[in-house]
Amino acid sequence: MATIAKLVAKADGSFEGTLATLSVTAPIAILPNGRKVKDSEPDYRVISKKNGFELGAGWIRTSQTTGAEYVSVSLSAPELGTMYCNIANAPGDDASQKVLIWNPPS
Numbered sequence: 001m002a003t004i005a006k007l008v009a010k011a012d013g014s015f016e017g018t019l020a021t022l023s024v025t026a027p028i029a030i031l032p033n034g035r036k037v038k039d040s041e042p043d044y045r046v047i048s049k050k051n052g053f054e055l056g057a058g059w060i061r062t063s064q065t066t067g068a069e070y071v072s073v074s075l076s077a078p079e080l081g082t083m084y085c086n087i088a089n090a091p092g093d094d095a096s097q098k099v100l101i102w103n104p105p106s
Contacts, residue, residue, distance in 0.1 A: 004085065005100035015087065015098060024079050026050055030058055046075060073100065
């Protein structure tokens with residue numbers, strides 16, 4: 001698993017930071033989906049802060065091992081293909097610092 005973004009958790013429930021891979025560096029925002037009406041709809045939308053395009057979505061999940069909630073994210077763009085990730089706490093003691101961890105296919 002690799003870190004592909006450093007994020008800051010905001011008071012409104014959103015996350016902002018920079019997506020960075022070997023070929024892409026882009027500012028992103030992961031915003032709560034205020035228009036969600038069905039369980040199948042995402043809890044978050046991933047937006048490029050550069051051009052406003054939607055890059056993906058996120059769903060609140062519960063860990064089967066610890067019972068803790070986390071956000072599972074799916075990204076899709078021509079430069080990336082489809083990537084599956086999780087938002088996790090960044091190393092250190094600052095609870096507002098998060099990272100986006102890529103889950104490569106097995």
